[in-house]
Amino acid sequence: MADEVKLFVHQKIPVLVHNGKPIAESLVILEYIDETWRNNPVLLPQDPFERSMARFWAKFIDEKILITARKVSFNTGKEQEQAIEELTEQLKLLENKLKGKPYFAGEAIG
Template sequence: MAEVKLFGAWGSPYCCRIEVALKLKGVEYEFIDEDVHNKKSPSLLKYNPVHKKVPVLVHNGKPICESLVILEYIDETWEEGPSLLPKDPYERAMVRFWTKFLDEKCMPAMRKACLSRGEEQERAKEESTELLKFLEGTVSGKKFFGGDNIGMVDIVANFISYWFIIGQELVGLQVLTKEKFPKLGEWMDEYLNTIIIKENLPPKDKLTAMFQARFEAAATATATAAAAGGGGGGGGAPK
């Protein structure tokens, strides 16, 4: 029997992606909850010496790092479950395009929209809005980004449907609303109401408290930078 361990962190959207994929495939695994912001375990540092981040999937003693890489590994290793990526090479390329877009473009902009202040925040809000328009177009006419079933793009877009919504509510933003993005709104409802997804979301109150602490730290960093004459601008947004 395969031994599958997931080094993760309870509130991380990256780790949640892996849990969802393993559950969709029906793979049993052990979850090791890392305190990545205070003390990383020697095992995590051993398995991911390059990035020193979670998630890390350890399959029969062999580590796989980086959530997008792990998702493809899961899809190829446990072929019997529902497919996370399509078989067609062009369709696969499109999945990789959108997941890269989500991680490299959307995630940083949306994070900055929540954590920065002033002009920097205004720019991040505008950028997020422009990026979300692309996603609105892509999901239009479909139940999920993957078609009728949840696929890798849906799983990777998880942070938009839950983490960002909680974040923007806390900060008082109106970037992603059902009025501005009706198709994304429908997708979020479908996605979040799917049993496996719903059961794997971190508790809202716990996540809200974690975000609150981060936002306060970001605000303090901005105020300190401004007082020191550094201009602030919210650039000190912590991870």
């Protein structure tokens, strides 16, 4: 029941549940995985500048793209059309960042 209450309070997706405890928000989950399983390849870059860039783009996705995508889903008419245009521009910006790379960090996921 406590976990359900925590999830309701945060109302965030995605949620990672580890050892019965929920961890919410993409970037927080990535940092948790990096800190919990240190012997596996890291998800975030080790270089401080590259790590900050990964955080920037994760935040951009969470705070811009996902919010705009919700506007597309839940609006109609002119509001939906405007949200589609905004989402298209945001996705173009993200795609330009990935130009020529399979992942943000280059050839590897982390």
